[in-house]
Amino acid sequence: MTFTSRLDLPPQTSQQPLDQAVSRCRHRRLKQDAEAVLLVPDRRARYDAMRTTVWQISTLRSRLGLDHGAHWQGKMAVDFTPQTGATKRCQASLGKRAEAARLHAERWPRWRIHGLLITLLMTGIGIGALITMHLR
Amino acid sequence: MPSQRFSPFERIMITRQRPLETAWWLILGWILRQRTSTESADSLQQRLSRLTRTDAWDPALAKVLEIAKAPSLDDIQLACEQMAASEQAGMPWLSQAIHAANEGGYLSLPNQQILYLLADLLKVSPAGLAEQFKTIAETPMALASARFQRIKDAYDDLMKPGH
Numbered sequence: 001m002t003f004t005s006r007l008d009l010p011p012q013t014s015q016q017p018l019d020q021a022v023s024r025c026r027h028r029r030l031k032q033d034a035e036a037v038l039l040v041p042d043r044r045a046r047y048d049a050m051r052t053t054v055w056q057i058s059t060l061r062s063r064l065g066l067d068h069g070a071h072w073q074g075k076m077a078v079d080f081t082p083q084t085g086a087t088k089r090c091q092a093s094l095g096k097r098a099e100a101a102r103l104h105a106e107r108w109p110r111w112r113i114h115g116l117l118i119t120l121l122m123t124g125i126g127i128g129a130l131i132t133m134h135l136r
Numbered sequence: 137m138p139s140q141r142f143s144p145f146e147r148i149m150i151t152r153q154r155p156l157e158t159a160w161w162l163i164l165g166w167i168l169r170q171r172t173s174t175e176s177a178d179s180l181q182q183r184l185s186r187l188t189r190t191d192a193w194d195p196a197l198a199k200v201l202e203i204a205k206a207p208s209l210d211d212i213q214l215a216c217e218q219m220a221a222s223e224q225a226g227m228p229w230l231s232q233a234i235h236a237a238n239e240g241g242y243l244s245l246p247n248q249q250i251l252y253l254l255a256d257l258l259k260v261s262p263a264g265l266a267e268q269f270k271t272i273a274e275t276p277m278a279l280a281s282a283r284f285q286r287i288k289d290a291y292d293d294l295m296k297p298g299h
Contacts, residue, residue: 049246050244050245050246053170053246053249053250054245054246054249056209056212057246057249057250057253059209060209060212060213060216060253061253061256063209063213064213064216064217064220064257066253066256066257069252069253069255069256070255070256070261070262071252071253071255071256071262071265072252072253072256076249088210088213089217090210090211090213090214090217091214091217091218091221094142094146094149094150094214097141097142097146098142098150101142
């Protein structure tokens, strides 16, 4: 179990409320355990890194529809499953954006050629007008 | 369209010919980065190339390994979706992941959870994963995980002030 759940706090409680809960805790053993990990910077960093990875995994499971997988049971699943599951599809999103980028890249040279032709035409007309005015 | 609309990992996925291989590199890199031993970037690159039997000096491999230091959730999800969409058998992939996660019979908690995630993703049963882990690591998965916890506790005790 994580310290947050043992201290009866929401899973993603930030540092300050967690520290306050540890100092208020009346359960001697739990308080000792929490202090031994959370108040020593090196251990706290490792604990936070581990917790972050497990949170990433639980969020991934939720997004991928694997939050009822055969390997996601027991305390870990109870402690870490997000309250609100947000489904998201990254591959489909990347496919759409890549296709849009490809179309944009294809369209751009065509517009460049059109722009160049229009510029040349306007320059020609301008030079022609100047020469005509000069000859008059 | 500005290239900033793609993450560095997405850019590699789009431009490389083999997106499945690239996706797998990120997942294995993510596992290797969870290991407790500190290895140089070169050493991790060699290890990843040996595991996947790819060219160690492929520039994309180094880039993916760099991204794997702190991958975004979207990047890992993209890699997972790519793996889930492949119609190849899951066990050979999972075997490589076990090789990457196992540190001489020790298994960290994050890596244990990553293996569980991959097993669910690749449709490998708990019994299948347990058996494959035991074959590769020569120790049961639960024991490898418990060993890691014992070593971690012993280290924590050693680091206690006044020890």
